[in-house]
Amino acid sequence: MNILVVSEKNSFVGRSMADQLKEYGYNVVMSELDVQMISELKENFEALLLYMENEVKDKTQELVYLRDKALEENLPIFYIGEELAELQSIIPANVLKDTFTRPIDVKESARKMDEFIRNHGKHTKKKILVVDDSGAMLRSVKEWLENDYQVILANSGAMAIKYLATNRPDLVLLDYEMPIVDGSQVLEMIRADMEFCDIPVIFLTSKNDKASIMKAMAAKPEGYILKSREPAQIKSDIDAFFAKQKL
Numbered sequence: 001m002n003i004l005v006v007s008e009k010n011s012f013v014g015r016s017m018a019d020q021l022k023e024y025g026y027n028v029v030m031s032e033l034d035v036q037m038i039s040e041l042k043e044n045f046e047a048l049l050l051y052m053e054n055e056v057k058d059k060t061q062e063l064v065y066l067r068d069k070a071l072e073e074n075l076p077i078f079y080i081g082e083e084l085a086e087l088q089s090i091i092p093a094n095v096l097k098d099t100f101t102r103p104i105d106v107k108e109s110a111r112k113m114d115e116f117i118r119n120h121g122k123h124t125k126k127k128i129l130v131v132d133d134s135g136a137m138l139r140s141v142k143e144w145l146e147n148d149y150q151v152i153l154a155n156s157g158a159m160a161i162k163y164l165a166t167n168r169p170d171l172v173l174l175d176y177e178m179p180i181v182d183g184s185q186v187l188e189m190i191r192a193d194m195e196f197c198d199i200p201v202i203f204l205t206s207k208n209d210k211a212s213i214m215k216a217m218a219a220k221p222e223g224y225i226l227k228s229r230e231p232a233q234i235k236s237d238i239d240a241f242f243a244k245q246k247l
Helices: 012-023 035-039 056-073 084-088 106-120 135-145 157-164 183-192 210-217 231-246
Strands: 002-006 027-031 045-051 077-080 096-100 126-131 149-154 171-175 201-205 223-226
Touching: 002 012, 012 027, 012 045, 012 106, 035 056, 045 056, 045 106, 056 084, 056 149, 077 106, 084 096, 096 106, 126 135, 126 157, 135 149, 135 231, 149 157, 157 171, 157 183, 171 183, 171 231, 183 201, 201 210, 210 223, 223 231
Parallel strands: 002 027, 002 045, 045 077, 077 096, 126 149, 126 171, 171 201, 201 223
Antiparallel strands: none
């Protein structure tokens, strides 16, 4: 499992935490707080450790990038440093999982990170790729599911296929009514590729008339979920799907 440690160049604290995390068996990748440097990393990370010596306000743009990356990849952030209130104004509490103040106990901090990852890390959660052209719908579905599932977002069929080329989710929630390439066409592309043809797909649809549902089911997804259902009902439908799959 990979952990990204972001710190000042040649930081003693950053290197010490990296060494301690390696003792727990993690592959540690180190980077400076630089958007381009981080964006070029290809690894899938379980967690991100951020160590800041400078003022938070001096790195607002970079921290916004980290926040967006963490939200998109369901990546927990751990923080070493002062100015916690300033950091929390940029990175929300549901992403910022723990903070360690200086002087830092490296062994204890690494132990806490390892405990969280082992019990709540992405590897323990089913992975769901949600595909919808509506940004509002994507954000809502992520909010409804992210406590129990690893949620990845794609705002088009093309982005979904690109993701599937290198990743394998446990389920694809696919908007049926998308412009340019609709849900049935995306499902056809998924079923045509031997690498991911067996990944289960459930349609998300706003139409509940009989003709529309029959048309959607003719594409042979694993099922469909109406967007008009209450969030708790949608979550329940997903839970039921995985429970049935386990049986």
